[in-house]
Amino acid sequence: MHKHIDFYVCATQAQSYLLKAHFEKYYGVTPCVYTIPVGSLPELKYPKDGRKPFSLITASRLASEKHIDWICKAVIQAKSKYPELCLDIYGVGAERTKLETIIRDNNASDYIHLMGQHDLSEVYQNYEAYIAGSTSEGFGLTLMEAVGGGLPIIGFDVRYGNPTFIRNGENGYLIDLPEEDKDRVEALRKGIVNLFKQDLEKCHSVSYEVAKDFLTCNVQEKWREAVC
Template identity: 45%
Template sequence: MSNSVSWVGALLGLALAIGLILWKLNPVYSLLLGTIFGAIIGGSSLSQTVNIVVAGTQSVMGTVVRVLAAGVLAGVMMESGAANAIARAIFENANYIDFFITATEKQKDLLRKHFSKYTSMSPRIFDIPVGSIDKLIRPSNPRKQFSVMTASRIAAEKHIDWTIKSVVGAHKILPQITFDIYGKGGQEQQLNSLIKQLNASDYVHLKGHADLSDIYKHYQLYLSTSTSEGFGLTLLEAIGSGLPIIGFDVPYGNQTFVENGKNGFLISSDQKDEEHYNLDKMTQKIIDLFTGVDLKTFREKSYQIARKFMTNKVEIKWNDLLKELND
């Protein structure tokens, strides 16, 4: 029988671990207890639970238990009020941690900055992507002209309504433009109403769930209006299919996968209220991309950035880290 744990067990184990950290228990023991609890609740027997824990640590001399994904927690959540207790506990116990792992280079830089600012420690920090792509995907037929897409959970925090309004603004100058939105979620009814209200039903469509692996390559542009992404797997998949991206200049996904003016545009803003988060600039950048840049050059730059996130490259990073543990 394979040693597998249901996602419910994994989430409950994580919740327990975070709770124990908040109660000031040593983070190492907190996450170890969370692992054991999650495995048992998730359907593993006691012997299988032991195998899961041992198999996950024996090849790296036990130190993986002390890694704890602490880099992600501290680097991404440091400035979040809800995460302060977790971040503080990690920083206070950093001397028990052999190294930190973050998902992006910018998270690594932020974590290093915080260690320098708040402590006298200078721990080892590695950035290893939490997602990868197996190959670059190129279309066998020409992409649809003036085609725009996004893919996301249809939820308020993803601000899909902003993408719709931006495309509607661009449509006034580029009547050929079309916009397809992939994903499901609780905001679908509101978005359908907005599309009708803006008389955009002919060119803006909610497409629902789909296997996107063979879909990105048919489009010319990907839009992102999320104001925060820890990594952004759909962004990676988009550039892996050669799409330029337009999005806000916010951590961490857009800043990882977009080089401003080279494979898309990053829109900065000092305005935090929703309807004024520079949607006019996004509209203008959509127009600029279709009328003022060499799309082929932008696409090739996206492919170039995506190569760093190929599965074989990520595997090398993990192998190098594990070799260092065994040295």
Template identity: 45%
Template sequence: MKVYSVNKGVGFASSGVEYAQKYRKELFENFDYNDYYIFLNYLSKNITVYTDLLGYKNEQIIWIYNYLSHRTAQKSSYTVEMFIEALGAEHYEVLSQSESSIEIKVSNTQRYKLWLLEPNLIDRVDYIVNGSLVHVSHYDESLNNVEDYVQGKLVKRTFYDCQGEKSYEQFYDKNEIKVTYIDQQILFGKMAFYQYFFQQLQLEKKDAVIIDRPLDVVEGILPLLVHQVRLFSVVHAEHYNESLSKGNHILWNNNYEYIFEHADAFEAIIVATNRQNQILSQQLRKKTAIKTIPVGYINSISRKRSYKPFSLITASRLATEKHIDVLIKAVAIAKEVIPELTLDIYGEGGERKKLEEIIQKLEVEDSVKLCGHQNLDEIYSGYSAYVSASTSEGFGLSLLEALGAGLPMIGVDVEYGNREFIENGKNGILFERVSLNEMPEVLAKAIISFYEAHLDHSGRNISKQKAKAYLKNNVAKSWENLLEKGKK
């Protein structure tokens, strides 16, 4: 059986969806499945740069733009010397050079900027005439695609096969696909392009398609796939707006609205917690199976007992919705009562600069650290507690990882991950959801209460007991039961 997981993009600061797919890939390694991971967004950097970080094999990656130009995912091997030789310029001048780029002047009006993945290895090349970007050439083992620009705006992309022959062209308006010319066909718009791609996959009825990011995708491809393959959709977040839902009127999360309206087209909708399963089952008007399968797993439960006192850890993308700023402010307040308190923040994202400024302003540089991306497997257990101010975790993979390390937790009293993992007063504190302006004070009180109740010590065994349900074999069995049950 072939299993296809459908996503849109992937990047350095991967979200919970990408990590959920990574965990699924690892679970499927022990099954007799051929699993593939489809990415539909155009990426300006070689996709293997990102997928290597998540442990994918190149043959598992189906990037739509590569697939339709008869290419597989390939690591970049195109060198600066290869580019210079192909350029054929008798005279050129290197204007600047760094670890990430080289700027070359070939005439008074023309220059190239070579963007490097590592020294001497090219990712892409900007061609600039009279100070204006004309086109961008992207490389892996050879020329992959060329983007054409007019007055700074993208107008066309041309994709090439491994032999250097043109495979297809796309024309753009306001960065949106307008027309694709491929295989003597004319495809209008993005959805027609997606549909053409899924037709080329030659899916069979026994194959499974798992849709992870449905928004702007599923509406176009569902009519093509329904009754043709086994269809599944995974809900990765809160699925509705509770405050704006009244009686029988449910205001769905727009990421999943189309899925829920056409739920009977799916063999199952998958959620990460029993609580979300219960709520969605009561709300959904269309009949379909709703299955609970955690989006992550843990390999083992830590036996380590020692940890640094009064040390907090959090791990997430540095994004606005994670409210990392609230954590920093709360720690600054709590330190007035607990001077030894520290917070280490793991992850990267667009909010880093803002968070650095808050740390400096509050003068907590000695106790609050931005630690970047790291493998946390052996790091979690050295802390006294995990803390989160996020109000919208559908599951919370970092919460699960911390649970497996035996960490007690402090989090907002919201569905679903926090209530799934935190037993209030036993292995942590669930604090009241209030406005963001009030939250630092409320969280600071929760942190102080946590340590006053010695939950950093007594909560560790309870966390370890709760973690047993998420061991790899148990989660793998859930997937196996789902996929084997309907296998033909």
């Protein structure tokens, strides 16, 4: 039915490239495809009282596919390198009991906290970095909100969210995804250790630069280009 479609809209540039490639491969046509985010940022958020040193945040449903257990284990292992390291986990879900067990069994309750569900619009910017354990993300609204608060991101190099918001080595790390779970935990641990070796102020600046493309005024302009 592509002959009857004026244009297509994808949420990320990677999805747009893939859609075009599939049309060209299977139909020999090049459709009109716009990349327009599924969310937007009303403004960039800056910390009022500074960022808490060595602080990580993650926010999502507490679901198995988010792999927050890997994040917890990586933080526990990285703690020996950075004694001030801490992690706050925002969200609710079925994995809470499992995460509570990991935290309790590793005596990590002083530095890994299950925060529950909150309005995070004034929260991200109080942390130094965001960490994600998901192995797939169609877009990643929390990733967008994180860069909107200037946070560098540690996450796996998987479609589609992380590559949209992470400039590898500049505002975080896109980590290769190993086969085994224990190796994935180790990869996240290395990402944490390496990130806190960086000039975090520079990382924050790059994240703010990335976030500008997702400001509401800029997303509105993308829609105008598509429909006008």
